[in-house]
Amino acid sequence: MTERFDIVIAGAGMAGASLAAHLAPTASVLLLEAEHHPGYHATGRSAAFWTESYGGPGIQPLTTASGPWLRDNGFLGARGALTLARKGQEAELETFLRRFQDLGVRVDLMDRSAILGHVPGLRDGWTRGAYEPDCCDIDVAGVHQYFLSAAQRGGVQLWCSARLGSVRYTGAGWRLGVEDGREIVCDVLVDAAGAWADDVARLAGAAPLGITPYRRTVAQLRTTPSASDQLPLVLDISEKFYFKPESGRLWLSPHDETLSQPCDAAPEEIDVATAIARFHDVVDWQVDRVEHRWAGLRSFAPDRMPVYGFDPDRPGFFWFAGQGGFGIQTAPAAARLGAGLLLGTGNAEIDASRYSPARFR
Numbered sequence: 001m002t003e004r005f006d007i008v009i010a011g012a013g014m015a016g017a018s019l020a021a022h023l024a025p026t027a028s029v030l031l032l033e034a035e036h037h038p039g040y041h042a043t044g045r046s047a048a049f050w051t052e053s054y055g056g057p058g059i060q061p062l063t064t065a066s067g068p069w070l071r072d073n074g075f076l077g078a079r080g081a082l083t084l085a086r087k088g089q090e091a092e093l094e095t096f097l098r099r100f101q102d103l104g105v106r107v108d109l110m111d112r113s114a115i116l117g118h119v120p121g122l123r124d125g126w127t128r129g130a131y132e133p134d135c136c137d138i139d140v141a142g143v144h145q146y147f148l149s150a151a152q153r154g155g156v157q158l159w160c161s162a163r164l165g166s167v168r169y170t171g172a173g174w175r176l177g178v179e180d181g182r183e184i185v186c187d188v189l190v191d192a193a194g195a196w197a198d199d200v201a202r203l204a205g206a207a208p209l210g211i212t213p214y215r216r217t218v219a220q221l222r223t224t225p226s227a228s229d230q231l232p233l234v235l236d237i238s239e240k241f242y243f244k245p246e247s248g249r250l251w252l253s254p255h256d257e258t259l260s261q262p263c264d265a266a267p268e269e270i271d272v273a274t275a276i277a278r279f280h281d282v283v284d285w286q287v288d289r290v291e292h293r294w295a296g297l298r299s300f301a302p303d304r305m306p307v308y309g310f311d312p313d314r315p316g317f318f319w320f321a322g323q324g325g326f327g328i329q330t331a332p333a334a335a336r337l338g339a340g341l342l343l344g345t346g347n348a349e350i351d352a353s354r355y356s357p358a359r360f361r
Contacts, residue, residue, distance in 0.1 A: 012038035024154025045296030081135030
């Protein structure tokens, strides 16, 4: 039997789930998830922080607009972020400070003595820092489950282990075939497939935008001294590492971006070793044990900005992809923006034109 919906969303990670929750009161929606459970890939492998400078000025409006909702619903926990600079990188740090202060982000210059109050054991050579007091940890699983639950309460159906096999535009809408044999018709097909976004576009006969996945590695370490919960998120101005505490352990990344095919990403030993080497270059702490390691895929459009909106050349095909590593911290505002574009109700909160797929024509 063929089932009918107004909107079908391919992908039930944070992007698809948040969008479905915002559409549920207005439209009949189906969430299609290729994996056995939603959030298996990027959503389930996030380093779980919200900071307004992360991703650059083009991402900042979405992050800032998402903050009140995340905070009011209890999904943020105080953390603080400290971006370090070596001697000789003062100009880069000054540019960073000026750029985000001009956007209204709270970020302050720190000298070495102040940094030592936040990061004990800091090695020589790290002389300046930019401190963001509003940076927070995010309860990623909690946010994702909230959106899934809200969507399902609103009548959204979730089909897992439901990989798209065929997609055909009929002129009056879409006819979709799931690999298990089920068939669907709908008016709008939303591409929220993350690393697989261009693959879904090809199935639908839309021109791929060059949304490319890159592997990002994180390791959980036991250290001496142990990672105090008072430690901020620590990054560097050259984007070579970041680390943060997590339940007495340390989460560490080499800030890697290794080109990848869409896949179930796995960490490489060389990336973990690189992360530890860079960590030793920052502090004099001892790494006692690597307890866990994982990798996820961050998918970017060519200009590293998200893509939200109807495809200019393929009727009824809506892009909601290319969110890189920023899809968690921007999810509430991005979903409001996407729902407004889909339903034609608009969104005065954020300028949508900078994220339109039409910019790639």
